Amino acid sequence: MSDANRHERLAAYADGELAPELVRDVEQLLDRDASAKAEVERWQALRAAAQRGLDNEPVPAGLESRLLARLRAQSGHRGPRLIRLGAPWLAVAAALILAVTYWPQGAQATAVEAGGFAKIYRACAHQHRHDDFRLREMKEMNCAKALAQIRKTVPFKCDLPDMTACGKFYVDGACVCAPAEGLPVVHVYFRNREDPQHVVSVFIVDRCVKLCANGEQCGGCCGGHRKYVAGKDGDVNVLCWTEKGRSYLLACGRLDRHQLVAMADNVKLAATMNGK
Amino acid sequence: MAKTDENSFEELALPHVDLLYRVARRLTRHDHEAEDIVQETFFKAYRAFGRFEMREFGIRPWLLKILNNTFLNRQAREKKAPKSTDHVTLEQTQADESVISPPELDYDHLDEEVKQALDGLKTEFRTVMLLWATSELSYQEIADILDVPIGTVMSRLHRARQNLVRALEPYAREQRIVQVKSQE
Numbered sequence: 001m002s003d004a005n006r007h008e009r010l011a012a013y014a015d016g017e018l019a020p021e022l023v024r025d026v027e028q029l030l031d032r033d034a035s036a037k038a039e040v041e042r043w044q045a046l047r048a049a050a051q052r053g054l055d056n057e058p059v060p061a062g063l064e065s066r067l068l069a070r071l072r073a074q075s076g077h078r079g080p081r082l083i084r085l086g087a088p089w090l091a092v093a094a095a096l097i098l099a100v101t102y103w104p105q106g107a108q109a110t111a112v113e114a115g116g117f118a119k120i121y122r123a124c125a126h127q128h129r130h131d132d133f134r135l136r137e138m139k140e141m142n143c144a145k146a147l148a149q150i151r152k153t154v155p156f157k158c159d160l161p162d163m164t165a166c167g168k169f170y171v172d173g174a175c176v177c178a179p180a181e182g183l184p185v186v187h188v189y190f191r192n193r194e195d196p197q198h199v200v201s202v203f204i205v206d207r208c209v210k211l212c213a214n215g216e217q218c219g220g221c222c223g224g225h226r227k228y229v230a231g232k233d234g235d236v237n238v239l240c241w242t243e244k245g246r247s248y249l250l251a252c253g254r255l256d257r258h259q260l261v262a263m264a265d266n267v268k269l270a271a272t273m274n275g276k
Numbered sequence: 277m278a279k280t281d282e283n284s285f286e287e288l289a290l291p292h293v294d295l296l297y298r299v300a301r302r303l304t305r306h307d308h309e310a311e312d313i314v315q316e317t318f319f320k321a322y323r324a325f326g327r328f329e330m331r332e333f334g335i336r337p338w339l340l341k342i343l344n345n346t347f348l349n350r351q352a353r354e355k356k357a358p359k360s361t362d363h364v365t366l367e368q369t370q371a372d373e374s375v376i377s378p379p380e381l382d383y384d385h386l387d388e389e390v391k392q393a394l395d396g397l398k399t400e401f402r403t404v405m406l407l408w409a410t411s412e413l414s415y416q417e418i419a420d421i422l423d424v425p426i427g428t429v430m431s432r433l434h435r436a437r438q439n440l441v442r443a444l445e446p447y448a449r450e451q452r453i454v455q456v457k458s459q460e
Contacts, residue, residue: 007375008434015408017415038380045383046390046440050409053391057298060311064293067318068286151412156334157295158412207287245291 010036014043016148109208109247114218114231114238116179121201121236121251124177125189131173150174150186156206158186159244165266168193169200183207200263201251209247211240221257224265230257239264285325288335289318295336296343299406303347305395313350317343337413341421344403351399378441379448386444393443401436408433 006029012018013026030037124130131137133149151158154176163169169190178185184206192198211218211229218231218240231238239260240249250264296317300310320342321328328338383390394405407418415433419426 007377010377011434011437012430015415039377042378042380042383046378046437047409049383049386049390050394050405050440052387053394054298054302054406054409056387057301059294059297060307063297063311063314064290067293067315068290070315071286071318071322152414154412157292157336157410206291244294 109210111210115233118233118236130175132175159269162268203249205247223261404432
């Protein structure tokens with residue numbers, strides 16, 4: 001392998017994009033050559049730095065609301081007229097339109113039974129140990145590899161939770177089993193290193209979810225810095241919150257509601273995972 | 277457009293506003309222009325939503341494709357279109373330079389340097405790198421967004437990565453000098 005080929009293959013491997021017939025060769029190289037392994041890590045670190053640079057780009061306050069107002073105004077057959085969103089008078093106008101049209105939006109959240117999430121927690125994480133993304137098979141699975149593996153398949157930006165501050169949990173598997181038909185969900189479950197029966201499921205839903213029990217919306221509760229909706233199914237507590245236009249849920253049969261709230265308060269949405 | 281389509285467009289498209297703005301901002305390097313492009317992108321997407329098929333990758337690549345086309349159209353209108361680097365030139369340029377790997381650096385604290393290096397790239401390389409930086413996109417998705425073959429994405433990525441790495445080298449040298457001095 002020439003130097004140029006080697007660098008290109010390692011870069012493509014770091015991206016999870018190397019042709020399948022070349023993966024074996026590269027993995028053998030990584031096993032015997034520490035410098036190659038370090039290079040893969042540097043490519044991944046470079047990409048992560050580039051991604052952070054993009055993620056940290058500040059977005060003007062109220063952009064989404066203003067855009068929504070303009071879209072709704074347009075759908076009222078008032079012809080699209082391109083105007084600068086930053087204009088102060090528009091912000092006022094947009095706010096007025098928004099006040100009339102936006103708030104009923106909450107009613108559009110998809111109602112999902114807490115029992116549906118609890119069922120997946122019991123079945124996928126405990127019984128079948130679903131692992132659609134074959135994370136368990138991955139040699140020396142690290143955070144970046146697991147994340148890249150999931151993101152290759154999942155058709156939405158999947159901000160996986162960073163459980164580092166929640167105890168000694170590692171990612172044991174992930175699947176796309178959904179509690180309702182057509183609901184775009186990633187279910188990742190974390191297992192405690194010291195107590196393998198202690199499992200916490202995290203669901204990332206690519207839309208806003210209204211957590212229900214027997215058809216009635218569940219009650220809210222406040223954490224340290226988030227507002228949650230809490231449900232229960234048998235011994236499984238389910239906690240839901242919405243952030244960045246998506247709903248995130250925790251489910252656990254070992255933790256009561258207060259413990260689950262404390263855990264959720266420590267969860268950061270980040271492009272990293274607490275790998276094994 | 278039917279009311280249900282309108283609702284589903286909002287539900288599907290609006291969560292991607294921030295990403296679209298960030299990409300637009302880095303492409304244009306201008307706040308207001310970025311907002312205008314995002315707005316135009318959403319209007320176009322809204323009007324074309326009836327023809328949109330969810331397919332396997334979801335709505336995000338489709339929106340990014342519209343955004344990229346909107347940006348390129350504006351550039352062309354303003355006669356600022358970047359000169360395209362044809363394949364032959366690209367290959368020749370590559371042949372002239374040795375291929376290098378990323379320098380050893382603490383990338384966790386280099387976000388600003390990487391950002392500046394990216395912003396210094398030519399538009400076509402900057403675009404492919406920004407799409408690459410949204411790490412949930414595969415090479416195939418990037419190819420679909422840019423409407424080019426996947427081989428072109430790979431060669432642009434290769435070239436862009438090399439430029440990025442070269443741009444970081446002076447910083448790596450500086451860091452090494454600082455380290456040596458501190459050891460002395």
